[in-house]
């Protein structure tokens with residue numbers, strides 16, 4: 001076997017961004033330069049194997065077949081074998097840096113890092129949309145439904161709107177580069193599929209109209225650079241009213257953020273992570289410090305001041 005290896009990194013992401021349930025997501029990058037995302041290595045090996053390392057490795061199922069990486073590999077190789085018969089076998093290492101059930105797109109980060117690393121290892125047989133379709137399918141296997149709002153920004157970077165058309169799964173939107181996104185993970189686990197089950201199946205006419213208006217106005221405001229208008233429509237009428245009951249300290253955190261110049265505040269994905277958007281670093285630091293002291297529940301929690309990660313996942317051949 002050759003010594004060839006690919007190492008991929010896939011950033012944390014925030015799904016929904018309050019106003020775009022299942023339709024909007026953004027990739028995150030801490031401003032202090034720390035890595036907030038899973039990493040996957042793929043290397044040539046006679047026998048397929050998955051090793052799991054990293055801060056949150058011990059929280060994953062002990063059987064490697066229950067790790068989403070196993071299914072990513074199976075799925076990718078099955079698709080590739082349809083096109084190419086002779087394949088160099090490989091093995092994988094996952095550095096599980098993101099907490100599970102955090103609202104930071106933890107499983108999406110593993111899926112994106114794994115599939116990006118495999119695609120790079122096998123010399124890019126699949127294009128961006130084919131990759132996104134695969135990523136959505138794999139993410140859907142564990143979160144209870146196919147939604148792209150974590151995998152798409154994690155893979156593509158920036159702020160992403162789901163188009164869900166066969167040849168255009170997602171589109172990147174303009175961003176306000178000077179916005180800071182404080183993200184605080186409380187340390188408890190909220191299962192995405194459970195947090196979806198508590199939502200009502202029907203949405204009222206009033207909330208449907210608010211949802212459509214906000215999303216339309218937000219995208220317009222991004223395109224014309226109107227920060228105030230964009231921030232004014234960042235309200236969650238779909239999930240937050242139900243999900244906040246799962247998040248101890250949510251109302252107090254929102255109150256503090258609102259009183260301290262946050263432009264917007266909400267649940268990241270299905271929680272328990274919350275986010276606050278600020279247009280100045282002083283406010284972001286104040287909110288970050290308060291959340292660290294008051295919203296975090298245990299030693300697994302953390303808080304970061306982030307900006308949007310314009311690059312998304314990366315893969316390097318070493």
Ligand SMILES: Nc1ncnc2c1ncn2[C@@H]1O[C@H](COP(=O)(O)OP(=O)(O)OP(=O)(O)O)[C@@H](O)[C@H]1O
Nearest residue numbers: 067068100101102103104105106107110142191192
């Ligand atoms: N590599 C992996 N990373 C994360 N979860 C995994 C992985 N492999 C298997 N799982 C399992 O998938 C499930 C993921 O659950 P869920 O979708 O709620 O979490 P998540 O993707 O970490 O959430 P979030 O998007 O809120 O960060 C868990 O039961 C977890 O044990």
Ligand SMILES: N[C@@H](CCO)C(=O)O
Nearest residue numbers: 015022149192269270
């Ligand atoms: N849009 C998904 C994101 C999960 O991280 C949800 O809110 O259920």
